[in-house]
Amino acid sequence: MKDLFSVKTLWSILYFFIGMALLGGIWQLISYLTKNEVPTPAMTWEVFKEVIKDPFQNDPDTKGIGTKLLSSLGRVGIGFGLGSIVAIPLGLVIGSNKIAMHIFNPIIQLLRPVSPLAWFPLGLAIFQDSPHASIFMIFICALWPTVLNTAFGASSVSQDHKNVAKAYGFSRWKYIKRILLPFSLPHIITGLRLSIGVAWMVIVAGEMLSGGIGIGYFVWDEGFNGGSVEKILVAIIFIGVIGLILDKCFTFLQKRFTYAV
């Protein structure tokens, strides 16, 4: 808290605004060059105000932007949560056991490069239901970064820590709880951070395919089909800001659980 108002923070706030002004300038320029095919920031601002009016409206035929975002976040949360529940233990096993590493590594390397969208029809075939298929897609693509980072963390527990466990006869459970997990935690959080980033990116594409209530479908339906480029831009801003917030949350956690030796 004490360096909240330090000179350093002031500078970083200043740089942030310089960056934003630059972005706004480029945007304005593009609008000018495309003869307002891409609306100006000011035009977008007007639509923005309209869009955020009554954000949590939840009538059967009209939903507020907040309701849509929450619905998308909900899907991301479930898919990401389920993915993490599988990925963290799997990563710990792979990282601490050579045999498990040899068995699972080829599977991961084979499935990881598959585009998330390719999983969507498979999800549809399995669940016969598009919201579930979206969650399935998020689940799959949220797995890989967490598995790989967790495995890396678990495999790099230092010899010093292992020696302590050996010298003082730690039980397996105590080793997991007091050495393996705390040591791997910063790596696990890095994995989660990357996973939630991927998940949030993928949900937009997924919802374009699946329809329903959500920010992705908003872009497609009200933005593109509705002929409002302003709404597409508003959605992009929302997606970006929420992605940034999610990332910052995990960065904070990462700092919190990293220890000086």
Next chain:
Amino acid sequence: MGDAIKVADSILNPILDTPTSIEVKDLTVSFKTSKGVFTAVKDINLTVQKGEIISLIGHSGCGKSTLMGTISGMTKPTLGEVYANGKEVKGPGPDRGIVFQNYSLLPWLTVYKNIYEAVDSVLKDLSAAEKKELVEKNLKMVNLWEHKDKLPGHLSGGMKQRVAIARAFAINPSILLLDEPFGALDALTKSSMHVELLKLWSLDNREKTIVMVTHDIEEAIFLSDRVVVMSNGPAATIREIVDVPLPRPRNKKQIVHDEAYMAIHDKLLNLLIDKFSIED
């Protein structure tokens, strides 16, 4: 008549013979490396009495730590045996407390928790209250009770080493193994740690056997009853064992002017430097 002798023996023997604490017999340790088999130490024989403090001294890579590792049970002998308290060493055990070169505290646990987890793991049969009492006693002994809630990252090197020593003492081992325990400390902190270690050892009626790896001659003499000088590796052996018959308690300031001290210091220096010149 024969009976009387037997009885007298049974009374006198325990008094006259100090029991053996550590016995190393014909020890050889080799490691398989990518370049073939590397023999670290070869044909080592060493007997340490209960309550004795001995130092293993030698140049870097002479196998001091390997020899120590076989006593702690962290390293397996290739040939020969090691006995601790009469039992063959098969792995680390609660009768041997280890203080590592780089403290090896768990950085995510508080000072208190670092010791508690070791106590909890080794002395499973104690009640939670007894374990807590043990941790408290040992932390107070090294004057770190007021720092009990700090993480190791917030402590100085000397304090970290005191935590590591308290942890080793807390499980109340009969043998204490110190692997270059003060190597990373500055000279002043090091001196006070020496005195502190001897204080802890004396508080415990000088019953603990201490084996310490070091490459500091002054440290070895000040602390030890005997200094084991190792020859250079590979296939290092014991070059000579130098007795340090200086009376205890020893005074750091006075001892350096003692003639016996100076003679031992010279001898050790010659043993170590002699080898150095042959190497060149």
